[in-house]
Each structure stands twice: as structure tokens, then as C-alpha cells.
Amino acid sequence: MNRMLLFLVLLPFGVISQNKISYNVYYDEQLGNNGLKVKVNFTAKKATDSTVFHYSNQVWGQDSLFKSLLLPESENSSVSFQTNPEKDELIVYHPKGKKIQFTYRIKQDYKEPDYYIVSRPRVNDTFFYVLGQSLFMVPKAFTESANEPAITTTINWVGFPEDYKIHNMYASQQKKQVIKDNLWNGFYNVLYVGGDYRIYNFSVKEKPVYFAVRGSWLNGYTDEFLSSNLEKAxxxxxxxxxxxxxxxFTFILSPTVTQADSLFRGSSITGSSVRNGFMMIATNNPFNSQGSYKYILFHELMHDWIGQRIRNKHEELNYWFSEGFTDYYTYKNRLRAKDISYDEWLSSFNKEVIEQHWKNPERNIPNYSIKDDFWKSRNVEKVPYRRGAVFAFWLDNQILLKSNYTQSLDDLMRELLKKCVAENVLLTDELFLELTEKYLNEDISYFFQKHILNGEDIDLLKEKWIEGFQFQLKDEIPQLQLINNNEEKYLVR
Structure with a gap:
């Protein structure tokens, strides 16, 4: 498990991009004070005396990220800058010509510890942790060349000691990286880390999987527990x-705050799917939950297909699928892998999906409101997860009933994956309903409009369910019950 491998360049597509740029990232013994130094080397198509670069001022709900960007005059004697954070722009004034060079630094702009900041740059003397959008800027022209522009980049990690780990979603311990990828879903959708991370790896059908973790974790979060459950999932x-x-593929786990006492009673854990892997960041204390860790593993790993290969066309408007169906399959595949028992699946689905959804005061908001308020309200954020999961459960049952238990939602999902990848199409409501009609031999557009788009509750007590399932009200909340212990016909058939 602890064998280290070097992995060379990832080439996700065959067309060589004309958007080329290179970076040198430099080690500094006082990274906390001085920040990560990045030197840009870019050759423009035409000779100019100014170039506009894109730098994201907002990433994943974090704003004012220009505060982490330093532009030292002492390192840029031949250039000057103008910042326009509201437009995600840095204008670089340079000697007229095609070749452009300048230096900037990325510095942590908040004081640790902080329990809830998960996507701002973290840079100190021990390690760094920075998302692609916050570490590398690109010419604005790159972002305007296509909806999903291709990019070729070279990254040289300069002066880092041999025992200083360099790891990201493209390679492990590689000091020179040549990357050919898309910009938004690829190069910018990557976590770059370095420092005192411990790196493990295993293979799945000769394909490498890496696990990078730092910190001394409490309450049974040993490296063996963390990595073995990753492999299982x-x-x-x-x-x-x-x-x-x-x-x-790689998984990167980092603590936000570590404390051995009980002052912070509870845990905060966040995971996110990124290019070629996923990242997790969590509080580290005596209340670490092994169940929460495994839930996040299965959820975020599922996003490698639902969200990455089956991609939304309308992002938040399709979160009923990319988050809701991912959540449903989080529970279903944990049961399939024998990570939880059937009774645990039933209890979890009742408490964590159905009950939490019915208690959410925003559960009946229309789907268009999710697009506007997803990043603003925790209650709104949870609506597509649970609304979509309940819909997925309903649809799974209907396919099982219609096919006399010979097909399930699993078959539909595999066909959807094949179609999206082979035909390079994006997930839309229309595509999903078209495929659903094939499996149910009926059009459920009205049902979908009523319950997914308009937000009305599905009347779970009146719907038809497979043999052995029924719903009853408990404290005005529907609860799924298993009768006759008829589990063999359901989730893991």
C-alpha cells in the first residue's frame, strides 16, 4: 500500500490545444509569510503592450479571492498591473512584444484555525492546498475561445526538497508536468497540494489510485482505515x-482544525468531486464519525460518473439528478458493497433522506429557485439532494414493477452513461424523460413537472411499491417500512 509511483502526463483528448502557457512554482522556506511564487511564461499570437489575464475572484461560494493574490513590484520591474476583481481580470502592462513574463504570489488571506473554510488557498510553512482557479491565471482570451476551451500547460515545481510531497489530480511526485486538458472542468477543477502529506497507492486493473492525507487523525481515522475503505468503495x-x-485517480484528505479536546462538539466534513478524483476536508477531533467518512466516500466517488461522465447541461437546474441520484446511489451502493446492512440502509434512508426532506422548510420550492439560491442557503442546497433521491427511489420501484423485477434503475443509469459518453451529449430533463419512457413504457412528464420542477411532495403513501415495501406516517412524516422481510428482490438483486 505504501509503494510510491511516478505517473506521467495525462492526455484526456487527442486534439492538441493552441492555448499554451507555462508556469514555474517555487519553493520558499517561509511559504507562510511569502506565499507560493508563480512565474508565468506566455507567448501571445500578436505583439501587444498589455494582456488581460483571468483570475477567479469567486470559487465555490468563496469570494474576494483577489485578497490572496500578491503582485510584488520587486519581482516585476518591467511590468505593471491593474486589477479588476469584479470582472475576474488582471491587466498586465508589459514591454511590447509576444513574449510575456511576470510573477505573482498566492498567500493565505485568513488566520487559522477555521472550521468552515474549505476552498480558499491554504499556504503555510508545512503545506499548501490550492485549487486550480486560485493558483493559476490564464490569458482572458483562453476563456473566450470556446465554452470549454482546451489548454496545454507546463508546470515546473522548482526548488522543492526531495521529502516535500508534490501531489495533485494529474500526477504524484512529479516535478515537471505537461498537462493537456479542458480549462474549466479540467485544469481549473483540480486541487494542488504539497508538503507533509503521506501518499499511498493501489491499483484497480493496473490503473493507479492514490490516497494523500496529512495530519494525525483521531477516533479510529488511521491511515489503514481511511485507505482500505477508499479501496472498497x-x-x-x-x-x-x-x-x-x-x-x-486520487483522493486527497486534509484537516481544517485538529483538536484533541471536546470544545467543538461535533464534526464538519465536506467532500467535492474534482478532475480525476475527489477531495475531502474535515474537522479532526474526538467526534470524527467513521460512518460520515464512508458516506462521503461513496457519494463523491459516484460523482466520477454522475456529474463527470454524465454531465449536466444546466448545472444547478439539473442538480435534482446529479446530486439527488448520486445520493440515492450512495446508500444503494453501500448496501451492495456490504458496507451497511439492509436494516441500516432502511434506517438511514428514512432518517437522512425522507425525514430530513420533510423537515426542510424549503422542500417545496420550485426547481428554478434552486439555481438562484443554491449557494446562499443551506436549506435550499439540500433540496435537490433529497428531492432527487426520493424521485430516484420512486423510479427504481416503478422500473422493477414494470419489468417484473428483471430490470431496475441500475439498467437505465448504465444505458445513460453509455449514451452520454459515446455520443458526447449532456444530461437534460428531456433526455432523461425520453430514456425513462423506454423503461416504463409511459410518459412521466406530468409527474416530473409536478414533483421535480414544481416541487410538490410525492404522495408516498398512495404510490405503488415493490412487494415488501410500504409507507406509513410517523409524526406526519412518511416512513418506509419493510414487510415480510422481502429484501432479496430489491436493491442488490
């Missing part, structure tokens, strides 16, 4: 999709 999900094509 990856194996089960690739088997479910019958998809072993991922050439490189």
Missing part, C-alpha cells in the same frame, strides 16, 4: 458501472 463502484477506464 472504488472497487464496488467501478464494478457497478463496469467501468475501469480511469487511467489515474
Amino acid at each position: 472504488i472497487l464496488s463502484q467501478r464494478e457497478f458501472w463496469n467501468d475501469y477506464n480511469q487511467p489515474y
